[in-house]
Amino acid sequence: MDNMQQQFVEAGTLMLAGMVFVFAFLGVLIIFINTVLARLAVKFPDAIVVPHSRTNKKSKSKSKTTGEISPAVVAAISGAVQRYRAQHSQDK
Amino acid sequence: MDSLIKLWFSTGLANFELGQVVMMLVGCGLLYLAIARNFEPLLLLPMGFGAILTNIPVAGFSEVGGLLHYIYYAGIDTGIFPLIIFMGVGAMTDFGALIANPKTLLLGAAAQFGIFATLFGAIALNYVPGIEFTLKDASAIAIIGGADGPTAIFLASKLAPELLGAIAVAAYSYMALVPIIQPPIMKALTTEEERKIEMKQLRPVTKIEKIIFPLGVLIMTIFFLPSATPLVGMFCLGNLMRESGVVDRLSSTAQNELINITTIFLGLGVGSKLSAEAFLNVETLGILALGAVAFSIGTASGVIMAKTMNKFSKDPINPLIGAAGVSAVPMAARVANKVGLQANPHNFLLMHAMGPNVAGVLGSAVAAGVLLALVGG
Numbered sequence: 001m002d003n004m005q006q007q008f009v010e011a012g013t014l015m016l017a018g019m020v021f022v023f024a025f026l027g028v029l030i031i032f033i034n035t036v037l038a039r040l041a042v043k044f045p046d047a048i049v050v051p052h053s054r055t056n057k058k059s060k061s062k063s064k065t066t067g068e069i070s071p072a073v074v075a076a077i078s079g080a081v082q083r084y085r086a087q088h089s090q091d092k
Numbered sequence: 093m094d095s096l097i098k099l100w101f102s103t104g105l106a107n108f109e110l111g112q113v114v115m116m117l118v119g120c121g122l123l124y125l126a127i128a129r130n131f132e133p134l135l136l137l138p139m140g141f142g143a144i145l146t147n148i149p150v151a152g153f154s155e156v157g158g159l160l161h162y163i164y165y166a167g168i169d170t171g172i173f174p175l176i177i178f179m180g181v182g183a184m185t186d187f188g189a190l191i192a193n194p195k196t197l198l199l200g201a202a203a204q205f206g207i208f209a210t211l212f213g214a215i216a217l218n219y220v221p222g223i224e225f226t227l228k229d230a231s232a233i234a235i236i237g238g239a240d241g242p243t244a245i246f247l248a249s250k251l252a253p254e255l256l257g258a259i260a261v262a263a264y265s266y267m268a269l270v271p272i273i274q275p276p277i278m279k280a281l282t283t284e285e286e287r288k289i290e291m292k293q294l295r296p297v298t299k300i301e302k303i304i305f306p307l308g309v310l311i312m313t314i315f316f317l318p319s320a321t322p323l324v325g326m327f328c329l330g331n332l333m334r335e336s337g338v339v340d341r342l343s344s345t346a347q348n349e350l351i352n353i354t355t356i357f358l359g360l361g362v363g364s365k366l367s368a369e370a371f372l373n374v375e376t377l378g379i380l381a382l383g384a385v386a387f388s389i390g391t392a393s394g395v396i397m398a399k400t401m402n403k404f405s406k407d408p409i410n411p412l413i414g415a416a417g418v419s420a421v422p423m424a425a426r427v428a429n430k431v432g433l434q435a436n437p438h439n440f441l442l443m444h445a446m447g448p449n450v451a452g453v454l455g456s457a458v459a460a461g462v463l464l465a466l467v468g469g
Contacts, residue, residue: 004219007215007218007227008212008216011212011227014208014227014231014466015208015209017466018207018208018459018463019201019205021317022201022204022462023198025316025458026197026198026200026454026455027197027201028316029308029454030197030198032312033191033194033301033305036308037191037301037304040298040300040301041300044298045298046298
């Protein structure tokens with residue numbers, strides 16, 4: 001019985017020490033993120049990537065590989081939209 | 093005639109013992125859970141098959157000279173397999189959500205209460221006749237509450253190798269049962285209003301933060317808890333390979349081929365521990381029960397911590413994300429998201445829950461390090 005009591009005391013000590021340590025460790029990690037990492041983020045921000053398609057005027061030949069919509073398709077779609085709007089306003 | 097008798101005695105039928113048959117059925121049960129129920133199939137399938145192989149009479153898979161014997165001693169007894177898996181998990185983990193909202197680390201810490209509270213349960217089970225758990229056994233069992241398979245196997249192989257089979261089966265079974273175990277506890281501890289809370293959008297995290305984070309974690313572990321460096325170190329290595337962006341091939345190998353190969357052998361190795369004499373006893377029932385208790389306490393303490401933080405924080409915190417602190421990545425985060433959506437169809441908590449979820453992985457590794465340092469010596 002004494003042995004059991006001793007084991008309970010040991011388990012209690014372990015629980016207390018363990019929880020205090022886990023909270024302390026992860027708490028220090030919070031401070032690390034809020035100080036060191038946050039400062040690094042301000043000092044070295046990610047480079048803003050300029051979309052390739054905007055700067056590339058000769059897009060006709062590359063349109064299939066870059067996924068850019070070709071002007072012909074844009075013209076066809078806008079034409080269709082205009083026609084639809086015109087038709088829609090006439091209906092009214 | 094003599095040769096016929098000799099042949100008969102070399103068959104499995106003549107040599108089967110009842111315990112072996114029962115353990116083969118347990119192996120088939122694991123295969124069923126993996127194939128029909130899709131419960132952690134990556135590990136339960138090789139584990140179930142390993143259980144069948146190790147119980148084949150005469151073949152001696154787990155005796156000296158047998159395949160499973162060498163797999164176990166080369167990879168699990170040495171702790172190598174769980175550590176390689178941890179490296180792969182690190183390579184798969186994105187700490188972005190955690191870095192964007194570091195407070196969620198406290199949820200990962202609170203959920204580890206499941207581990208330490210279960211120590212009492214394991215010691216209390218010594219009152220049951222037939223059960224005799226030492227503090228080392230109790231620590232190895234309690235780590236099931238961390239809901240992290242590799243950590244549980246690593247710690248069990250160091251503290252209580254004879255209980256490893258039961259501990260691994262319990263850990264992976266409960267991880268698969270997260271969507272069933274957690275929601276009732278989450279709903280019982282929160283109000284409808286709390287579950288509806290919408291959280292602020294996370295800030296974008298820069299590349300430099302993601303690169304420095306694993307290095308910072310490693311340095312802290314070296315300073316404060318060197319006993320956890322095998323786990324944390326491999327985890328951070330995998331994560332640095334991912335975030336540095338310069339070793340995509342290594343990162344890809346760590347999170348695909350290497351982790352897959354290791355998972356096959358880890359499953360077989362754990363399965364080799366599912367022998368009748370090691371598994372068919374009252375202690376296994378105790379371990380299964382304690383695993384469920386550990387898991388439930390971990391979930392509850394995470395939710396209660398999140399509720400408390402919500403009361404004091406200037407930004408609202410949905411208490412449901414606290415349940416993800418038990419690790420079990422990414423299942424626990426998905427469960428938090430699902431329960432949140434049930435209360436508020438416009439509330440997507442997944443990214444917010446990933447913070448405590450990966451914090452739980454770190455928390456359980458730290459808890460394992462504490463147990464190893466205090467009990468393992």
